[in-house]
Amino acid sequence: xQRVSKYKKRAFLLVGGLLVATTLYLSFLSExxxxxxxxxxxxxxxxxxxxLMLWFGLSYPSILTSAILLSCMGxxxxxxxxxxxxxxxxxxxxxxxxxxxxxxxxxxMAGLRKIAMLFRGKI
Numbered sequence: 001x002q003r004v005s006k007y008k009k010r011a012f013l014l015v016g017g018l019l020v021a022t023t024l025y026l027s028f029l030s031e032x033x034x035x036x037x038x039x040x041x042x043x044x045x046x047x048x049x050x051x052l053m054l055w056f057g058l059s060y061p062s063i064l065t066s067a068i069l070l071s072c073m074g075x076x077x078x079x080x081x082x083x084x085x086x087x088x089x090x091x092x093x094x095x096x097x098x099x100x101x102x103x104x105x106x107x108x109m110a111g112l113r114k115i116a117m118l119f120r121g122k123i
Contacts, residue, residue: 012059019055020073023048027077028084042096049074049100057108067105071098 026044049070056066074097081087 016055016059019052023052024077027081028087042092045074045093045096046100046103049097050104053101053104054107057104063105063108067101070101074098074101
């Protein structure tokens with residue numbers, strides 16, 4: 001059994017942190033700064049949380065914990081947006097974020113989990 005090096009773990013953590021930071025940054029841009037596409041922000045929420053869940057699901061042993069934490073992050077961001085002058089809470093954004101997490105969770109459980117185990121040296 002091969003161990004994952006501490007540098008590889010740090011790289012995973014760094015990239016994951018950058019993904020979260022990018023999601024946070026984009027979540028607090030004003031509506032005028034976002035791409036104006038009908039329901040584009042919903043697609044953005046779905047895609048962002050799908051990618052985050054895939055990343056953390058492949059990087060960390062507990063995909064259920066990752067799913068719960070990312071869903072909580074999506075919900076929390078919506079409440080925090082209510083405190084800004086440029087953004088507001090939207091339940092459709094929460095649904096899109098949680099659906100992104102759930103679709104990635106299903107994808108991971110459908111077989112990509114084996115890739116993670118291979119990458120971590122457990123296969």
